[in-house]
Amino acid sequence: MGQKRGHDSKAQALQTKKRKKSTKADASEDDSNAFVGVEDLNWKEVALPDRMEDATGFFGLEEIDGVDIIRGQGGGEVQFKAKSGKPRKSILKAPEEGDEDEWAGFSDEDSTDKTSKKTPTADATEVKEDKKPKKEKKKADKKVDQNADQKAEQKPKGQNEKKKPEQKPKQQKPKKDQSMKGALSFEALEEDEDEDSVDVSAWDELNLSPEIYTSLSKMKFSSPSAIQKASIPAIMDGHDVVGKASTGSGKTLAFGIPIIEHYLDKRGKQDKKAEKSDSTPIALILSPTRELAHQLAKHIGELTANAPDTDARIALLTGGLSIQKQQRQLAAADIVVGTPGRVWEILSQGQGLIRKMQKIKFLVVDEADRLLSEGHFKEVEDILGALDKHQAGDIKDTDEEAQEEEEPSERQTLVFSATFHRDLQQKLAGKGRWTNGDMLDNKESMEYLLKKLNFREEKPKFIDVNPVDQMAQGLKEGIVECPAMEKDLYLYSVLLYYPKHRTIIFTNSISAVRRITQLLQALQLPAFALHSSMAQKARLRSVERFSSPTADPSSILVATDVAARGLDIKGIDSVIHYHVPRAADMYVHRSGRTARAGASGKSILICAPEEVVGVARLAAKINAKKHKAEGDAPSKKLPLESLDIDRRVVARLRPRINLAKKITDTTIAKEKINTEDNWLRAAADDLGVEYDSDEFDQSQGQGRGRGGGRHRREKEASGMTKGEMAGLRAELKQLLSERVNIGVSEKYLTSGRIDVEALLRGEGNKAFLGHLDPLTF
């Protein structure tokens, strides 16, 4: 058995450090009989027990082999030397680079934890890191240190007080020691530090770990958003939380930060040497769409990537990608993010996965109103059922080890969304009456799912940071009224009015997404499609192309409501609703893709006369609460600003649209006929009959049933020859190569209404030739 020692405080560490210098000087390396100072011994950490809750006494324990302890006369000072036959260097720790530098230690609070025990390796890293001229590291250190000092004075945590996670030396900044003045001036380095990170002292009251401060600083999140300020302490205090806040207000980190805090806390207690692959996930985050799940994983991944030594692993379980890879990821995951279908598909395969997931500390239901009420009902129900199944004692798991009885999990349930159906909100806020009686029979009801969420508290904490206004502060809302058949023309006009605007166009159908994307591409605009029938890789590629920092600043994403919720893409300037959304909450979510995180943005509805009534109803619904709160009488007037598109613009763009539509319709018709043809040929093959396309077409064309006319039109369109198509394309190309002249004639030029100089300099909107009043919006 090796000799052991314990560590108490930084003060001790500093004293022994001073001692170490003199001891070192005394001892000669060659003298195998010479004594070795306690701090020069090659101490190794003692492996800690698995469960650290009661193991505080073991913290900081180290051992060493091959040492003889020599006690001075009369029980005096203890001295160490190598066992006989062993060279002295066998018990000496490795020499450290920069050992001469005096290290002033950590902030006061840190001194009591494990960091005061500095293993030789840790020391070496510390000094090396300190010497690195990396701006980034220095800045992070500065912020961390500043906050660590402040935190030392702060209240002890309540029920959820956590042991500080191990603070790795590189996160620490040496105190400004007088002895270092002149040798290394930190002040001199501070000026340029601000480029890389920001002051995060506004987060102080949340009492976060240094790792998180560093990360927030690097991500330049100088202060918490309202939902973060309210939710983080509640979650860290162990409450179930239902959080409601407008789109783009930072809900992801409102639950992401407490999850990572828990991870750091747990890791601090764990045996460092424990196999990483043993990990049990601490959180399951459910999301309604694949893109949102990817984004959640990315956002929380960024939080950990920027936090020093925080290597929480995130498994992303979404459909459309390799299930085997996701299974492997899950085996070693700390956090699981996924869509309900794929999560259930993987969990239900056994291998102890359900048992593992039952130990999660957090269940997060993001975009809760969608997850709990639409489409995903069955899978969410299955997952929730499985998470609590052990209480009924009938888990069908094969993994024997996993069958051992465990403490029931102390799972916290966190439910977040920007919108909640009124019913759901009331129930979650504990205002609605729970009808327990027929709950289990009425399995289709949302109430049933809510019960299954199994909140650990009777009433979760309901945090609604903007009960009145669901829309982001920086959002402007407008409406363009136009004839139903001219939506394409007005859409194109709006796009040309706002060049270099990154825009999402929402439609209500997949076929509209396909058509509009092709139409805009024909008009040489950088448009990408996103809808649920696309292969997952193509979906991700569209989002990537649209959102990448190097993408064309005029990029356009044409999408169904699959992109309406949660997608967080930086710098979206406008959202255009090509179709009026079917529900008010969808209007909120769609519009919420712009004006995020305090930025500004526009939401524009393109609206045919027959849609106006629906829009009015929708607008009234969204604004009803606001009017009420402001004491206004309910207004019938649209709260949307009406945008007047210059009639000359519309007239001049019409030929372009007509050509582009012809080209698009023909291409789509050709694709459709080909697909139909292939399908009919395959069906005929299956039936063992001959397929004659002309005969089939004749019967379709003469048919009196529905679709005969459409089929004929499609056939006609698809019948356009390659040469005719090429002609149309050339014509369109010619039109697109010219600027849209909105009134530059000789007469106009001499009238003085335009600034010829500016025109020649190429100023203004480059799509147009002549003066165009910008939209007042």
Ligand SMILES: Nc1ncnc2c1ncn2[C@@H]1O[C@H](COP(=O)(O)OP(=O)(O)OP(=O)(O)O)[C@@H](O)[C@H]1O
């Ligand atoms: N404290 C903060 N300071 C500045 N920006 C922040 C802060 N917290 C989050 N953000 C940024 O705000 C953006 C929106 O965050 P997030 O996606 O979490 O919003 P959300 O509330 O979930 O929106 P939605 O309801 O649309 O899903 C992200 O780009 C995120 O990086």
